[in-house]
Amino acid sequence: MQDEYVKAIEKIEMDNDRKMEMRKALEQELASSSPKKPAKTTRLSGGKKAAIAAAAVAVTMTAVMCIPTTRSAIYAAAKAIFNKPIPEGAIDESAYESSARAERVIPSDIPDYSSHVSEVEKRDKEEDEHMKKVTVTKPDYFKDDTLNELAKTYMEQGYNIMMLEKNCDLIHYFENFKEAEWYTEGFWVSYHIGDNATGYSGYTFVFKATEKQLQGYLENQHLTVNMDREDHNQKKVKFGDFWKKSTDAEGNVVYKASWKGPEPTTKLLPSDRARFTNYELTYDPTSHIAVCVIEDGGGIG
Numbered sequence: 001m002q003d004e005y006v007k008a009i010e011k012i013e014m015d016n017d018r019k020m021e022m023r024k025a026l027e028q029e030l031a032s033s034s035p036k037k038p039a040k041t042t043r044l045s046g047g048k049k050a051a052i053a054a055a056a057v058a059v060t061m062t063a064v065m066c067i068p069t070t071r072s073a074i075y076a077a078a079k080a081i082f083n084k085p086i087p088e089g090a091i092d093e094s095a096y097e098s099s100a101r102a103e104r105v106i107p108s109d110i111p112d113y114s115s116h117v118s119e120v121e122k123r124d125k126e127e128d129e130h131m132k133k134v135t136v137t138k139p140d141y142f143k144d145d146t147l148n149e150l151a152k153t154y155m156e157q158g159y160n161i162m163m164l165e166k167n168c169d170l171i172h173y174f175e176n177f178k179e180a181e182w183y184t185e186g187f188w189v190s191y192h193i194g195d196n197a198t199g200y201s202g203y204t205f206v207f208k209a210t211e212k213q214l215q216g217y218l219e220n221q222h223l224t225v226n227m228d229r230e231d232h233n234q235k236k237v238k239f240g241d242f243w244k245k246s247t248d249a250e251g252n253v254v255y256k257a258s259w260k261g262p263e264p265t266t267k268l269l270p271s272d273r274a275r276f277t278n279y280e281l282t283y284d285p286t287s288h289i290a291v292c293v294i295e296d297g298g299g300i301g
Helices: 003-011 016-033 046-064 068-073 093-103 113-134 145-156 211-231
Strands: 185-193 200-208 244-247 253-260 273-284 289-299
Touching (some): 093 113, 093 185, 145 185, 145 200, 145 289
Antiparallel strands (some): 200 289, 253 273, 273 289
């Protein structure tokens, strides 16, 4: 086998077991498709070497996709669709909060100034300690390879990866639903888009869940929105009227939903506007990976 094929395999970013499977598949493919000829040394130009390297990857991927066990091993790499991009101009929520802290001013002439300062410092410390507790700091933290790969893509973009199991407030217990936890494992990233007045918060939840657990997550969000609707004197919406289900071109199940509150009757600032929440969840029934992108914004003051 040409050295260029070997080099192409070595450049692929995956663990050694996967590389070994891919190399074996490539060797079998070449052995079965090539005539038996004596090996000879050939001098190749840079362009031909690049072409051979590209061909090696193409042949390898074609070969291993025909092998069920190997396909399972590299399934995560084939599901790039779940790498939902963060919107242009977004900033990690913790970085945004740090920036807001730097610009924060507490008027020194207010009553009980020192107690206000102490309370703010206490809250900042609690938030910092919480971030340390929930943030993923080591590679390959998750048991599922796909989750690790997706976490890495967001981490490389400068976003904190936060563990779901360390955020108990995200798990709601609701009536008549027996399975309280809506995921097996997963993470989320949060970010801010725009300025403080007209911008909004974004959240991307990436988690592994059975179809039953997924229904728990959908019920969870449905319940949350109905609570918001009640707070804004709106009638509750039925589950089937809230979530709209479809299937995308890759065969993934897609759920979309949105909520918008009434326009505020009294506005404190020109930027005050109705509260809103938008959801788009993509679920792969084969790998049991779900990705839900949430936009949340609006409000008064």
